[in-house]
Amino acid sequence: MQIPGYYEFCNKVKTVSGHNALDKLPEMLASVNSVKPMIITDRGVNGAGLIEPVKKALGAKVKAGGIYDDVPADSDVKTVKDIAAKYRAAKCDSIIAVGGGSVLDTAKGVNILVSENSDNLMNFVGFGALKRRLKPLIAVPTTSGTGSEMTLVAVIADHERDVKMLFPSLFLLPDFAVLDSRMTKTLPAALTAFTAMDAMTHACEAYTCLSKNPLSDSTAVMAIKLISENIMQGVKKPGDMQARLALANASALAGMSFSNSMVGMIHAIGHSIGAICHVPHGVCMSVLLPYGLEYNLHKTGHLTGELLFPLKGAEAYNSAKAEERPLLTIKAIREMNSDLRKATGGKHPTCLKEIVDRDGNMMVPREVLSDIALLSLNDGAMVYNPEDLDYKDALMVLEKAWEGEPLDRKKIKKGKKTSLVKVKD
Amino acid sequence: MNINKYPEIKSGGKLIKKIYVAVMLWIVGRAIQAASRVDREVKEEFGRLSDDFMMHLHVLPSGPGMIVGKDKNGKVKYMGWNPKGKKITLDMKVKNIEGAMLMFTFQESTCVASANNRLAVSGNVPDTMAFIRILNIVETYLLPKIITSFAVKRYPKWSQMSPMRKYAGRVLVYVRTFTF
């Protein structure tokens, strides 16, 4: 574990994990002396009845200040404003956000407005805008993948001015992250697979990108180990609580890892596909993961090789020679994608063209690949990728990912080779 | 325990470093303006940016800075260091003078610097990425290969930047930078 020349690591979130961790909610609220929490969620979560355990946990003593449950798929300023209004009206003193990434981002936005009691998010954009601790925020993730309960960035779109506002601040980290296996019990197999692979990508990229550091590495390895041991179980038997808890912990660990070590090209391209074709984030990640690792092999081949251990276990790592390991890792990830495809009955794609929406038509047509490539160049994650990407590189990766064949590594324009392991082309 | 045995300590100044960074910023600023006329790729990059693009790279808390942006008729100009009277769309702050020294003695490339959290950027992300690409190209022009290969992840090979284009470009950029 080489100590980097410089790194920063921070995760100020109090993690509470367990099969019925939610029962500790009153205790948590008391510790941040809040008596009137507001519950924010989205229709899907509410519909699936995931709010009941939260209400039961609050019990008689603590009366929820109100439940707001129509947060749209990706959070926007308008929703944040009227939740804040409701929050002030009911004189709540803390927020419990139950749901996926967008619910959490919305909750963070609301927390900014109510704590700084203003109602214009614009003057908090950018670095160092927030100076003080905000009101308490308790995050209860219902998908084991985005890891947004551990990240310090909130992304809120302003649809009128069609711009995405970024709020990177340590004060946005939730006070508590409650990992309760009951929250993901009802997650369907396909969604479990996407979100788990999303977490896997977070961990792999965190292990191989530029601001890699000892703590992100060990949390990433732990996350990959937990996922590779529990993903099949979680997909095949949704009821297995132990697997659910493991996946929830894995996603939190992956969140902890990538929120410090940042992610690279896979996320850059993934975001662009999501933006243009509205494909769920996890789906793009699982497809692009092997291609990202292949593209950077000449820079971080030895690191990819080391990932073989958490993925396939000690025996596989031991039997392979150092040069073979990176390719074996990538092969293992592709196998995992195909196994998941079988287990989810074809819903889990192994390449871009297999991504289909609910009623079966292709979501990522071939001709749209060039726009995706152009958009991905401007995604912030590109900075942290070990190797530069220009338009042609991105397009080449997208083409191969569309087809589903491995990258032709001779075509990659290689910068200074830093991989300690000579991977044969 | 008498209080005045423990006096207050004012922070000193780092004048030489500030001067060095100021000079480097001035050179890079003018070089960007020169490159925007000389190099095709840089021209395209600027083309894609919005018309009122105005970038201000400066060192906290009150260190040297440089402003590059598009003036009224869309030409890219180096606009000195004083942000007054100009509407900044992309504000890149280097956290401290030592961080700026690391960047401008090329011990840390722009990407590594932002990876090490030396920069605090506010403004939309696509502009930042564009500016970083522009900066890489300008550095290839300004500096000999050995230094730039540290400052950039991938030194543009023969295929992307023909030697003729590089050397001619370098001459033109130097000429334009140092002629007023």
Next chain:
Amino acid sequence: MQIPDYFKFFNKTRIVSGKKSLENIPYELQSMDAVKPLVITDKRSVDEGLVKILIDAYGDSGLVIGAVFDGVTAYTSAKTVLDAARLFRARGCDSIISIGGESCAFAAKALNLLVSHKTEDLLQFDSLPDNMHLCPFIVIPTSDSSGRETSTRSVIDGRIYESDELMPDIAVIDPRMLKKRGKAETILPALRAMAEAVEACTEDAANPMNDSFAFASIQLICENLAAAVNGGSVKSVLGLANGIAISGIVWSNAPEGIGSALAEELAVRTGNSRELCAAVLLPHTLDYKLKNTKKSVRGELLLPVAGIDRYCAAAETERGLLGVEAVFEIVKGMNKYIPVTLKELNIPRYILESTAEAVEDSFAKQYGKGGALMILESAYNGERVSGGKK
């Protein structure tokens, strides 16, 4: 990987490590609404010029350091903290920076308690809530640090103050602050930190998050210890300091193990340093746990201690034993520089017995009646615990 049914994990400290990290402090303080820190340190750090390095790093920041209080001594007493509090108020400071080992960090944490609650009496803080709003507090570990700087604990006048909020907001680990020390002074804090990390991840209630921090800490220490002791290259010393700082976080998130309890009691009774006792007892506590407890020692320990290759090469069942062997190798390997058995410290037998007695009852159910004494006896002459299963 076994996940416990319920666990909590919290790490308030943000680690900023590496080249020119000190220069970030002015920016970090301003981002926490603070402009005037009080520096708490001891004479040794001042003499070594560490304070001067911080003042230079403050150059061009335009900020002011409230004062440099260098009155902290090896034993932190309430009087020192009260003096610092008076200075804090007199200068109108709003944040605290501690440079130095354990005692400076303890004094700084207690100071934070006092000034945030605007009181003069430390003794009223019996049990501390976990949500106090304290001033921004930055810790700068030096070569004297042994891990407790980044923990939730502060010990003033022998009294323990413990709360999640006492953890520092930021730990700035800058190579310029890690001055070269003698061989023993480099080894002991590292081995103590490793002992705490090993104990945390071999506890029955180990959770994956604390394990990943513990593995990172152990790996950093084991990989860099030999290099730091012999050559003392910047990278290895920095790695070691990071490992030690992370072990403080790990220690705060784990229940107290029998090893550290025994080391604490032994240090109080014999006047030896806590680091030395922890280092000597570490392998023997593990050896006893390997053979005499149901859960024995988990195989994963071998990974951070011996590295990925030796781990994968080892057979599944052997890993626990090999893990303990590896720890023995590292600690006993240091016998050229530090005493590695209690016999070398000439500790009388009756002190061993009274130490075992003091610790016995709180660990009886886990380690059985004579457990503590067997650990001490095997640590006395340095052999392996004989009577166990294997």
Next chain:
Amino acid sequence: MQEITGTSNRILEVNLTKKSFSVYEVPKEDLKLYLGGKGLALKMLYDRMEPGIDPLGEDNMIAIHTGVLLGTGAPCSGRFAAVTKSPLTGIMTSCSCGGAFGMALKTSGWDGLIVKGKSNTPVYLYVDSKGVEFRDAKKLWGMDTQKTQEEISKDSGGALAIGPAGENLVLYANVASGHRFLGRGGMGAVMGSKNLKAISAKGKEFKILPVNQKKFEKAKKKATDYINGNDISAGSYRNFGTNANVNLNNAGGLLPVRNFTGGTHGEAHKISGEEMAEKFKTSYSTCKPCTILCGHKGNINGQMRQIPEYETVGLMGSNLEIFDPVKISDFNEICTLMGMDTITAGGTIAWAMEATERGLFKSDLKFGSADGVCEVLKDIAHMKGIGKDLAMGSRYCSKKYGGEDFAIQVKGLEMAAYDPRGAFGQGLSYAVANRGACHLSATAFGLEVYLGLMDAYSYRSKASMVKYQEDIYSAINSLQTCVFTVFPYELETLLMKYSPRPVLKFMMNLMAGVAMRFVDVSLWPELWSAVIGNRLGMTAFLRVGARVQVLERVMNCAEGISRKDDTLPDRLLNEFRKCDSKERAIPLEKMLNRYYFVRGFDKNGIPKERTVRRLKIKKRMAV
């Protein structure tokens, strides 16, 4: 009345478990190497005791040796030495005492006594020329030291007795003989742990005659003239006793005030020897025989009481900011009857007062007020209430309740009544003294402040001076004569008396090691060889001192002592006395390095192989 010429060399080995005794003949070689007294007692324990045994357990032993000069009538030779492993500090402790027991034991025909094992019922020993009787002490159990001695002195010349403190295993209980004590280190607790209430000796069965009568008479006359001629022994001590130091220390800033925070105090003169002599119309009450006559007794509101020694006045008076001599005498009486060391008791109570002031410890003790102190002393002796903790000494209490920085002790032994920040050499002496913070190991302040021959605030050549003084004190304690003879025997010699002061000061400050060799210490060996017959030169005499010091260090290192323990409490290293405006800190590390070099120890304070071999100490325990 039979006669012994020289010394009988016969030691009684008493085994309390088996209630048996045997006679041990001291080999000539040991007598030559260790002379007797502290030296020989220590050697006997070195041969018999294993390191690491429990001081209050069955295997701990007490070795008493009267020394060669006792009974011969030499000046100030009425003292005997005792050595054991201290329960308070966990290392060896050696004390000397001027009580009547020494003379009684010597004149019963025995040179010394070793007590082993543990008796299951309270017992006391009766020694006469035939041997030892084990007598039942059930009815003595619970009596105070003076009453016990009255009971058993009906048929004996002198006795050793412990009080209730020893019975209840107070870690700093002492052993009384008449109104003199084997004071420091908790020897009373060791006897208490063996259920040994007292030892009495018949006495007056033998007459001790020196081998060379003529040479002995000549030496004795010269010694007596020196004592009567020197104005320290004949002036300060004879008139005002040890309390002559009160005003001197007060002027020199050495007086412990308010748990060693101040060095002087305006009211200190109230408890000075001069004012006590006038107020209580004191008369002599000393060891027998004594020529200096430093012990006094006086009429304290109606009762004839022993005047407290300087250490008691310092630590139970000024250190607690109590300046009423009557109150101090009350404390002294309780400690005498209960059988407790006044220095440790004073130091522990001072810690308790400051810990209460800071809220770390619950008690109603307050600086400056004497009420409550008597009750606390009684509670300590009977292990009741807060006495149960205070009976363990200030090191134990400070580790349990906090406040380690103002527990003024080294290696567990509370510090005597001299503030080392006023005399840096004394700081080194406290740090390295084998027994703990004891002032009788090397009185460096005497040279630095009283005689003013060395600069008190510099570290230069203090290490060699402390080594020299340690050697000479150990040697004197091995003859067994009173250490106060140092001033008359050394200062009255021709060289020292008539050489000009500036020359002396110059030599001592810059070349202490060399200057010391010129000091004429011939009188002690002269007395010794006159009694024994075989020659003992000055250098050989000093080498005995060095041998005893290093042997004691070897035995302590076997108990775990090393450089980490050779230190001073935090307060003395980091805080400054109120009267010291220049705030000078003790340069302990520098002096320690130099001392280890001069002593022949390694960097960690463990005696080197070469040093042990050159001093002819048989290697017995791994160090």
Next chain:
Amino acid sequence: MEDIIITLKLYSGLEKELKIPDYNVNSGVIIKVNKGTKLKNIIADSGLQKLSGYAFFSGGERINLRTKFMESAEISCLKISGGG
């Protein structure tokens, strides 16, 4: 040359030797001397003989006969003792 005030405190029975009537321990003997005089001369004025046996202290430190006094101070004179 302006004068300075020296308070002379006598201990260990010195006041009897110098036969000073009703000597008050707290206030001691007050003498006015001009600035910069040595201790030797101050002692001579007060009539003390046989200087070798006495120790002189001022401000908590031992002073010797050649010490000069610039401002008013308090001097304690005592006979030497031996510790114990």
